[in-house]
Amino acid sequence: MKDAVIIGGGLAGLAAAWRLRHWDTVVLESGDRVGGRIRSERRGDYWLNWGGHVFAGAGSSTDALLNEVGVMAVQIPGSLQGLSMNGKFIKQGHIATYPFRIPMSLAARVDTMRAGLKVVSGVAKYTGVVRKRTGESGAMRQQRIYDFENNTSFQDFVGNLSEDAAALFKTTVTRSAGDMDQISAGAGIGYFSLVLSFGQGLSRGIVGGPSTLTESIAAALGGDRIELGAAVHEVVHKKDSVVVRYRQDGVDREVEARTVVLATTADVSHNVGVDLPEDLRGALSQIKYGPHVSTAFLTNETTAKPWDDIYAIAAPKRSFAIALNQASIVRGTESVRKPGGSFMTFSPASLGKALLEKPEEEVIKTHLTDLDQVLGHGFADSVVEAKVDRWKNASPYCFPGRAKIQSTLMRGADRVFLAGDYLGTLYTESSITTGFSAAQEAASVLATHRQAPPQSLSIVA
Ligand SMILES: Cc1cc2nc3c(=O)[nH]c(=O)nc-3n(C[C@H](O)[C@H](O)[C@H](O)COP(=O)(O)OP(=O)(O)OC[C@H]3O[C@@H](n4cnc5c(N)ncnc54)[C@H](O)[C@@H]3O)c2cc1C
DSSP states (O other): OEEEEEEOOBHHHHHHHHHTTTSOEEEEOSSSSSBTTOOEEEETTEEEEOSOOOEEOTTSHHHHHHHHHTOOEEEOOSBSOEEEETTEEEOSSOGGGHHHHSOOOHHHHHHHHHHHHHHHHHHHHHHHHHSOOTTOOHHHHHHHHHHTTOSSBHHHHHOOOOHHHHHHHHHHHGGGSSOTTTSBHHHHHHHHHHHHTSSSSEEEEETTOTHHHHHHHHHHHOGGGEETTOEEEEEEEOSSOEEEEEEETTEEEEEEEEEEEEOSOHHHHHHHOTTSOHHHHHHHHHOEEEEEEEEEEEEOOOSOOTTTTBSEEEOTTSSSSEEEETTHHHHHHOSSOOSOEEEEEEEEHHHHHHHTTSOHHHHHHHHHHHHHHHHOTTTGGGEEEEEEEEEEEEEEEOOTTGGGGHHHHHHOBTTEEEOSGGGSSSTHHHHHHHHHHHHHHHHHHHHHHHHOOOHHHHHHO
16 A cells, blocks of 8 residues: 555646655656646757746745755746737836837727726735735635635726737736636736736746756656556545556556545546545536647757847737747856757637647747747747647636635545645646645645554553
8 A cells, every 4th residue: 555646747746746755655647758737848958848937936835846856946037028019029118118118009008008007906906915914824815816806807807998908918818828708807917916026926947947847856756656657537535545546558557545646637636536525526627727839949040139138028919929938047147149049939718729729830830920020030040940739728717706616625535635736826836835735734644644553552542
């Protein structure tokens, strides 16, 4: 019997496995690699990236994990505020100034300012909501964040907007993977808060690419602690243990454990957790995800480029919402500009849905045509490699009414502890935080079990 089986080898599962590494554990991962929605591949000094790319900073769970594993992350040196729209390229500056700097009609400018004022005042309130309060638990704070403006959609909050104004807002908030009419007003405001806070949110990059973290955890755990190609289909409680049934290499297998960390997306956790409490299964089935389609480009330019000091370029009215200069970290450490570079583009929500089923060449062509127009300077001619990844469930988004199910999701179940980004509002940071919490709960059960006196002695006592 194992001490703990961890189901899912994404960040949440790996964070849990890392914290449980002194127990007898195994990670069951259905894919052929660890990392889940973290996926990067090295190419010399650079890396291609298709998944999560910016991470939480000092004092976060992410920071703790990086330090414990010995993987370095740095504040991203390039500007996070680039924008290309209507033929104008803005490198940096406060995004509140954008309506004055982008060419657009007077009506669109007025619309943008009107809705912008609402959002800025919402961000001010949100800042108070997310502030940590003395003595409260992380769960209480998370509930408060979900509760914030959770009755209406972001679309209803900003009202009807002209095309250019809508495009500006859409580019930012749809990166949550939900469209403006799908996400709650609070979630949209929260996303703006991440952008407006200039480095307070997700603004660190992992040196060598995000998979450096997930692969390093897997290497430290060792091959016998991670089973790839192991697709779990059932998790069932017994009296003092849990049975996990999975299929690997065409063979049905099962493993019994004292505890289980279920670190798959909510839909999978709902399907495999067949005897989880009904209200919990019901809550899992209500989690909503939106898609992303991302393309990674490797380039071979030999001279400095105007985008060398920019990391993120928002691109309203394009096939992708944002282009991310993955080479920014390399640029920040070199004294002489190395040849080459790496970009990532991604299409979230309805932009992603439009590309989800398209052939790889078509997605590359669509993204590259737009990226070339955004960057100019012969970008397309410098591309030496391009690859696409599609994420049907790219990120869970907070929809109107989402707050109501949070307390049920946090209740957990006996010996099965849930982890994953759908339990919080900060993506990779939520995955790692919930992975740590699930590991802590499992360790507590295991440690208590180990120290419990034999039944007969406790009766005598
Ligand atoms: C394009 C893109 C950009 C993003 N950008 C950012 C960003 O910049 N910052 C940020 O913080 N977040 C970002 N995110 C979100 C972030 O990547 C996720 O929040 C995070 O990686 C989720 O980790 P997880 O462990 O919770 O889930 P996952 O990574 O989905 O892990 C779940 C694992 O379970 C496995 N699995 C599924 N079914 C089974 C089964 N039946 N049996 C066994 N295993 C199973 C899966 O293969 C997977 O490995 C982005 C996501 C995408 C797609």
